[in-house]
Amino acid sequence: MAQCGTLGSAALLTPLLDSRAAVAAPKASAAIRVGVIGCGSVSGVYLPHLTKSSHVQVVSVCDRVPERAEQRGEAYGVVHRYPNIDAMLAGEPFDLLVNLTDMQEHGHLNKQALEAGKHVWSEKPMANTYAEGWRLLELAIEKGLRIWGAPAVVTSPHFAFMSKAIQEGQLGRVAAAHATYGHLGPTWSSFFYEEGGGSLPDLGVYNLTTLSGLLGPVRAVVAMTGVITPMRRIDEKGDVRVVAEDNAMVMMDHGNGTFSHVQSGFNYFDPHGHEGAGQDRSTISLVGTGGAMQLIGYDWEPNGVDLATQERQSFERHVKDAEGYVWEQGASYVAECLATGKESLIRPEHALHVLEIIIAARESQETGRRVPIQSTFKWPVL
Numbered sequence: 001m002a003q004c005g006t007l008g009s010a011a012l013l014t015p016l017l018d019s020r021a022a023v024a025a026p027k028a029s030a031a032i033r034v035g036v037i038g039c040g041s042v043s044g045v046y047l048p049h050l051t052k053s054s055h056v057q058v059v060s061v062c063d064r065v066p067e068r069a070e071q072r073g074e075a076y077g078v079v080h081r082y083p084n085i086d087a088m089l090a091g092e093p094f095d096l097l098v099n100l101t102d103m104q105e106h107g108h109l110n111k112q113a114l115e116a117g118k119h120v121w122s123e124k125p126m127a128n129t130y131a132e133g134w135r136l137l138e139l140a141i142e143k144g145l146r147i148w149g150a151p152a153v154v155t156s157p158h159f160a161f162m163s164k165a166i167q168e169g170q171l172g173r174v175a176a177a178h179a180t181y182g183h184l185g186p187t188w189s190s191f192f193y194e195e196g197g198g199s200l201p202d203l204g205v206y207n208l209t210t211l212s213g214l215l216g217p218v219r220a221v222v223a224m225t226g227v228i229t230p231m232r233r234i235d236e237k238g239d240v241r242v243v244a245e246d247n248a249m250v251m252m253d254h255g256n257g258t259f260s261h262v263q264s265g266f267n268y269f270d271p272h273g274h275e276g277a278g279q280d281r282s283t284i285s286l287v288g289t290g291g292a293m294q295l296i297g298y299d300w301e302p303n304g305v306d307l308a309t310q311e312r313q314s315f316e317r318h319v320k321d322a323e324g325y326v327w328e329q330g331a332s333y334v335a336e337c338l339a340t341g342k343e344s345l346i347r348p349e350h351a352l353h354v355l356e357i358i359i360a361a362r363e364s365q366e367t368g369r370r371v372p373i374q375s376t377f378k379w380p381v382l
Contacts, residue, residue: 031055033094033096034050034057034058034059034094034096034335035059035088035094035098036060036062036078036098036100037085037098038063038100038102039062039063039068039069039072040100040101040188040189043072046328047061047072048076049326049329049332055335055336055340056331059078059079059080060079060094061073061082062081062083062084062087064084066083069081069082069083080092089112095338096121096338097113097120098121098331099113099120099121099123103196103197104128104194106122106128107129107133110127111135114136114139114147115143117143119140119146120136120147121147121148121150121335122147122149123149124351125201125351125358127352127355129355129359137352147348148330148334148344148346148351149348149352149355150330150351151206151209152333153209153300153327154213154345155330155333155345155346156322157324157325158295158302158319158322158325159210159214159299159382160382162295162305163380163381165307166214166293167380167382169290170307170309171288171291171309172289172291173258174287174288175257175258175259175287175288175289176258176260176261176287177211177259177284178262178263178285179211179261179262179284179285179299180262180263180268182199182203182263182264183266183268183274184267184268184270184274185267187232187233187234187235188236189234190237192244192266193241194243194244195243197243198225199247199264200245200250200264200362201355203265203266204248204250204262204263204264205354205358206299206300207283208250208252208358209299210295211252211260211262211284212353213381214286216254216258216379217353217373217376218252218373219373220252220253220370220371221251221253221357221361221370221373222250222251223248223249223251223364224249224364224365225245225248225361226247226248228246228247228267229242246265246267248262248265250262250357279298279303280296280297281297282306283295283298290309291308292308293305293308294307300327302319302325303320304317304318304319304320306318330346334346347378349375350377350378350381352377353373353375353376353377356373356374356375360372360373
């Protein structure tokens with residue numbers, strides 16, 4: 001599963017592509033027509049949010065299991081339902097593809113949508129290799145389109161508070177950060193455990209996005225990845241062999257002596273379960289010469305931020321009753337950006353940077369080396 005060799009010439013694309021140049025003209029607040037591909041479990045969370053957005057008109061749904069598309073269409077009043085992307089692209093016109101399929105399918109489906117003139121919001125990752133992801137972004141810019149990749153963590157008020165505290169110097173010089181996210185692993189599909197899956201692109205991606213968003217682009221990675229549970233019982237398949245990592249430890253160098261660490265896996269007991277609802281412990285912590293800060297709850301469902309400084313040495317809870325952020329809002333958010341011309345805080349270069357980190361972590365495990373990261377993104381995010 002050595003994807004590390006796929007960097008190739010794409011790694012030379014270190015000058016930041018200005019994806020803002022690809023923004024289509026605002027549609028004068030007209031609703032963005034959305035087609036959703038992938039009607040599995042994630043669509044059951046996305047579709048309620050999309051169908052409530054004043055900037056969105058969901059015009060079609062698509063799934064390779066036609067019954068699932070029929071069920072979602074019936075539940076959310078979506079008339080046009082398709083069994084494959086070819087039929088979808090040839091059917092009812094739409095502006096934005098929302099890709100909620102298995103992660104191994106994202107790259108080629110996103111490419112097909114861009115080639116057909118559609119903007120793309122993709123669940124993570126937006127491609128399976130860094131090189132493939134850069135080709136997608138280049139294709140989007142060439143065609144005057146936009147592509148974005150989940151997660152949407154940088155749009156939360158908790159991320160905004162933490163970013164502001166760091167930029168204002170409340171932590172002094174930030175020295176280190178740690179993040180963790182894991183559970184006992186999904187049972188509803190085998191793709192999480194197959195080649196191109198894994199705990200890093202499914203779970204660790206949230207923390208990697210948050211920490212790079214807070215501390216800046218990563219310069220190098222050292223990591224260990226492995227498999228704790230070699231066989232998994234999948235609801236519709238029975239026992240399957242685990243190929244992709246289900247346990248990962250990633251250390252990142254952000255430059256100037258600042259380091260961070262992410263652990264993720266499908267072998268973590270959590271009394272809050274897979275959903276993580278109501279998580280009241282800190283899952284991300286940062287410490288510097290002048291203060292310490294902790295995110296309470298997961299970064300995809302945050303519940304508050306604790307901050308202590310040299311001036312106020314007891315932790316105080318901030319952003320504790322904030323509303324207006326849910327993890328599934330990414331597609332609705334970028335549709336609003338398309339409709340109004342507002343520039344998105346979620347940028348494809350950031351998603352690609354995180355994808356390169358994931359691939360570099362696997363290369364580090366295979367080679368035992370510290371792996372340099374060559375991509376970058378606009379930072380600070382806010």
